[in-house]
Amino acid sequence: MASSVHREVIVTPAPEAFLRSLAADRARRSAADLAALRRYRHDPLTVAVTGASGLAGTALTALLTAGGHRVVRLVRRPVAAPGERTWQPAEPAADLLEGVDAVVHLAGAPLDGPFDDRHRRAVRDSRIAPTRALADLAARTPGGPEVFVSASATGYYGPGRGDAVLTEESPQGHGFFADVVAGWEAATEPASAAGLRVVRVRTGLVLSPRGGLLRLQYPLFAAGLGGPLGTGRQWMPWIGIDDLADVYLRAVTDSVLSGPVNAVSPEPVRNAEYTRTLGTVLRRPTLPEVPPSGPRLLLGQDGARELALADQRVAPRRLAEAGHEFRHRRLADALAHLLGTAAEPIGATGLTT
Numbered sequence: 001m002a003s004s005v006h007r008e009v010i011v012t013p014a015p016e017a018f019l020r021s022l023a024a025d026r027a028r029r030s031a032a033d034l035a036a037l038r039r040y041r042h043d044p045l046t047v048a049v050t051g052a053s054g055l056a057g058t059a060l061t062a063l064l065t066a067g068g069h070r071v072v073r074l075v076r077r078p079v080a081a082p083g084e085r086t087w088q089p090a091e092p093a094a095d096l097l098e099g100v101d102a103v104v105h106l107a108g109a110p111l112d113g114p115f116d117d118r119h120r121r122a123v124r125d126s127r128i129a130p131t132r133a134l135a136d137l138a139a140r141t142p143g144g145p146e147v148f149v150s151a152s153a154t155g156y157y158g159p160g161r162g163d164a165v166l167t168e169e170s171p172q173g174h175g176f177f178a179d180v181v182a183g184w185e186a187a188t189e190p191a192s193a194a195g196l197r198v199v200r201v202r203t204g205l206v207l208s209p210r211g212g213l214l215r216l217q218y219p220l221f222a223a224g225l226g227g228p229l230g231t232g233r234q235w236m237p238w239i240g241i242d243d244l245a246d247v248y249l250r251a252v253t254d255s256v257l258s259g260p261v262n263a264v265s266p267e268p269v270r271n272a273e274y275t276r277t278l279g280t281v282l283r284r285p286t287l288p289e290v291p292p293s294g295p296r297l298l299l300g301q302d303g304a305r306e307l308a309l310a311d312q313r314v315a316p317r318r319l320a321e322a323g324h325e326f327r328h329r330r331l332a333d334a335l336a337h338l339l340g341t342a343a344e345p346i347g348a349t350g351l352t353t
Helices: 016-039 055-066 116-124 127-141 174-186 189-193 214-220 241-253 271-282 293-308 317-321 329-341
Strands: 046-050 070-075 084-086 102-105 147-153 160-166 199-202 205-207 238-240 261-262 311-314
Touching: 016 055, 016 241, 046 174, 055 070, 055 189, 055 241, 102 127, 102 241, 116 127, 116 174, 127 147, 127 174, 127 189, 147 174, 147 241, 147 317, 160 174, 174 293, 205 241, 205 329, 214 271, 214 329, 238 241, 238 329, 241 261, 261 317, 271 329
Parallel strands: 046 070, 046 102, 070 084, 102 147, 147 199, 160 311, 199 261, 205 238
Antiparallel strands: none
16 A cells, blocks of 8 residues: 655744644644544545535545545535536536435535524525435436435434433434424435435534534633533533544445434533533633523524523434444543643543433
């Protein structure tokens, strides 16, 4: 097997100690990426990705490219760069998926926002009909994709599940997001019926300083103004962005995975534990409580219940059965890695009961 050496020359007035720390962090990340690529090694594939510029899409396309796979970015605008194809979600072109081995469908309107009728409609309409159209196209493209991987969400289980351990076999919950996710997953059926291997990645709270929950929280916690929401006893099914990219990579390359797959850490935490851990990693104090009225003002009563105050103890049973290796099982390790700092010890598991 051929080997290569990567060298960089950096010219900057920054202190040497800072550069050494930065270089060491980059080396750790690169080593972890290479380890994941070795675990899920596969002959080069052509992978079409919607939502490639989003949080998960950016991480996944970088990992796929590093593994020697060709990424085709499906964009909803005129093509502006090599490797792009214009995708019309309502009526994709008949030749859109020609020469494609696998599809990863990540596109959808953001879940957070004012929980009014307009937002609900955008969340629903950007997921169900486009997924069905793309799955149908994948099913009828001659010599087309053999794998169809679709984003999904732990919202399938409903917001108020308490201490019940939720696996892929658990029934659908109640509420707006549970209904949307059920419809979203059902929309992949044309691909399943045509014999494609279909994976529905039920993602939890994705942690990344570049977007999502952590990006919103960082300024507050860095200022010492973060705190647990409400009672703080609600379970948070979290996953680091690097681990999420690994799950998608495995979904594309490993025939073991099919059907719904919970993309969450095997060590969930309650909101109060999450708050303490983030404060510890940032070395900042935290408030005793953030009243639920705050999220309700931003999201409305239903939005706060289904998003900010959702209580879901989700377990990645399918991944565990497949012997999946997580880069960061513990929340403290994941946050320290993502925020480029060192966490204080918080115990063996970081779990509270």
